[in-house]
Amino acid sequence: MTNANAASGEGKGAKSTLASSVYQQLRDDLLRGALEAESKLRVEWVVSRYGAGASPVREALNRLAAEGLLGRHDQRGFFLMPASATELEELTRTRCWLEERALRESIAHRTADWEEQLVLALHRLARAERRQPDEPTTNNPEWEKLHRAFHRALIAACRSHWLIGFCDQLSDQASRYRLISQRGPGSERDDLGEHRTIAERTLDGDADGAVEALLSHYRLTAEMCTARLNEGYDPRAGSAKSARSRKQRPM
Known part of the structure; x- marks a missing residue:
């Protein structure tokens, strides 16, 4: 050369x-x-x-x-793609379809190493502070990484890198909506309890129970986000405006 x-x-x-x-x-x-x-x-x-x-x-x-x-x-x-309740509904529905299959496959092909990794992922998530200390409405980036790692660990034993890849793509798309659902007053929920229930049922080999807990977890997030969007939440402004205030605004 x-x-x-x-x-x-x-x-x-x-x-x-x-x-x-x-x-x-x-x-x-x-x-x-x-x-x-x-x-x-x-x-x-x-x-x-x-x-x-x-x-x-x-x-x-x-x-x-x-x-x-x-x-x-x-x-x-x-x-930036606009936030849409219609798109969120389709995204959540598709994500539930794929992750149900991935989780069932993961439970069916469980290994001791996979169980240990899932327990470790839950432990790390439980120890992390979800919110930024100086900004209570903003998630801690470290918590975000551990949250993603937990959900990835759930389906890691499904034996299909294609399916895991599709689930990762949908998780990326859902991240923005999940952040919207967690902003503002009245958006607190027992995240850790939800994740612990999913993990416990998964580790028990209760595929139906684990799937029910996981899909309920995703659907609750979607419901909270849809409520925020219906309130007039503008991601670019980072706030929600009521329909009444919009109607009263002078033209």
């Missing part, structure tokens, strides 16, 4: 690494709701925020759009 070719290869590798870094940072911010105030994600704005060039930023945005985490208009750039 000539020096020129080597340099070219190194340049492409650096760009690919940078694009992957921007992709991961942007993806993490999307999933934790840090970009809700930005309805449009202009390349220039992303370049400024993440300190990367336009080329790796476009690559990262295109990857996220391909995964369905961003919307894309031809010639008009990228945007």
Whole structure:
């Protein structure tokens, strides 16, 4: 390989690494709701925020759009997908279909190592603080990671990487809605109790009971989020406005 070719290869590798870094940072911010105030994600704005060039930023945005985490208009750039009660209903229904099958398969093909990993995942989740100490309406990023790890551990023994991959994609899509459901007063629930019930039934080999607990867990989240959206919750504003206040607002 000539020096020129080597340099070219190194340049492409650096760009690919940078694009992957921007992709991961942007993806993490999307999933934790840090970009809700930005309805449009202009390349220039992303370049400024993440300190990367336009080329790796476009690559990262295109990857996220391909995964369905961003919307894309031809010639008009990228945007955050609007929150919709209709989409949430379809998403929840589909997620329940797939995760029921994954959980039943996981229980049917259980191993001692899988049981230990599930117990450990629940233990770690139970020890984590869910809310940020200085911002009670915002989830702790560490809790978010452990929450994701718990749900992944539930289905890890299902013996289908395809099914696990589809469940992961739906989990990503559901993250934004789950954050909406947890914001504002009156949104507290016994999260740990719900997760403990799911785990106990799963470890007992009670497939029907475990599935019932898991799907109830997801459906409750969807109900809480739908209620927030029906109140007039605007993810970009981070607040809910009653229908009455909207009607009384002068035109």
